[in-house]
Amino acid sequence: MDIRTVGVIGAGQMGNGIAHVFAQAGYDVLLTDISQQALDDAVALIDKNIERQVSRGKTTAEDKAAAMARIRTTLKLADLGPTDLVIEAATERETVKNAIFEDLQPHLAPHTILTSNTSSISITRLAARTDRPEKFMGFHFMNPVPVMQLVELIRGIATDEQTYKTMLKVVESLGKTAASAEDFPAFIVNRVLIPMINEAVYALYEGVGNVRSIDQSLKLGANHPMGPLELADFIGLDTCLAIMNVLHDGLADTKYRPCPLLTKYVEAGWLGRKTKRGFYDYRGPEPVPTR
């Protein structure tokens, strides 16, 4: 199937990155969110990120203008109905995602492929509540989307071969690399990465190190580009906790129990960079550890 138009639901950090790369690859993008402010902020951020690519010689001013012209926004979810491919990138909560697919369903064209950028939630379960489980897939981008090479493709139990092949072509057209993962909690990358982050929070909780020493250890001792606590703040602590809960519930193994300190930060609304406070405080000129 030929994909030309793409609907993106949720204009947070992932939604804006996804809109960015699709527009640059020549697709017409329609971005939606529940908040006009989120839509305006996303378009401004995409503009800034592509401008940085222009200044570094990675793209041209003409290509930037063409990509920005391909992005439209709407507050009406129903407007996404006629698109060829829908990518849901709203908050990592199953009830939120189910409600979105339910609201969208009456407006969908018969050929539309539905995908979710979920970090952890069962694709089979999300798909089963729609009218097209055979045209439903997990389409998991990594953050920051314009920079990270990998996209995980996750087939639910009912996903058909044609949908999978179409999505492989879409990934290729973005210049990215697909990894196929089976539909088990948190798939591949987050099955390994998020328990590592959770373990770093345990190390902090138990006083093995402080924020700076833990991050420095993994950066200089294991050559990670970001320390685990810095990365947790970058991903969003609410998202990290949601993924740990899916692993814990879905695999029924206590080794996945979320660290109580991670829960406490989320309860405080200290969600990381997006709220300007998490394991670091980002309100000043330099990030300052909060522990």
Ligand SMILES: CC(=O)CC(=O)SCCNC(=O)CCNC(=O)[C@H](O)C(C)(C)COP(=O)(O)OP(=O)(O)OC[C@H]1O[C@@H](n2cnc3c(N)ncnc32)[C@H](O)[C@@H]1OP(=O)(O)O
């Ligand atoms: C939770 C999930 O479900 C799955 C996930 O996504 S898990 C998270 C996966 N992501 C990671 O692990 C990221 C780890 N961190 C890194 O790889 C690096 O720190 C980083 C790529 C984010 C930044 O790299 P850096 O060398 O410190 O910074 P910097 O030199 O400023 O940036 C490198 C490039 O990224 C771009 N960039 C950085 N942050 C960006 C952002 N938020 N959006 C767009 N582009 C960005 C820069 O413009 C720069 O581009 P060029 O190479 O074209 O000039």
Ligand SMILES: NC(=O)C1=CN([C@@H]2O[C@H](COP(=O)(O)OP(=O)(O)OC[C@H]3O[C@@H](n4cnc5c(N)ncnc54)[C@H](OP(=O)(O)O)[C@@H]3O)[C@@H](O)[C@H]2O)C=CC1
């Ligand atoms: N952060 C990461 O590193 C990665 C995240 N993901 C996944 O991507 C998805 C989005 O994550 P991320 O971008 O980080 O989250 P953000 O919190 O940055 O963005 C989520 C956006 O979705 C909006 N939203 C909430 N409910 C709805 C709705 N009903 N309809 C439309 N928009 C809605 C939110 O609005 P408001 O703020 O008003 O609630 C917000 O703008 C999640 O499933 C996450 O697991 C995948 C890969 C990496």
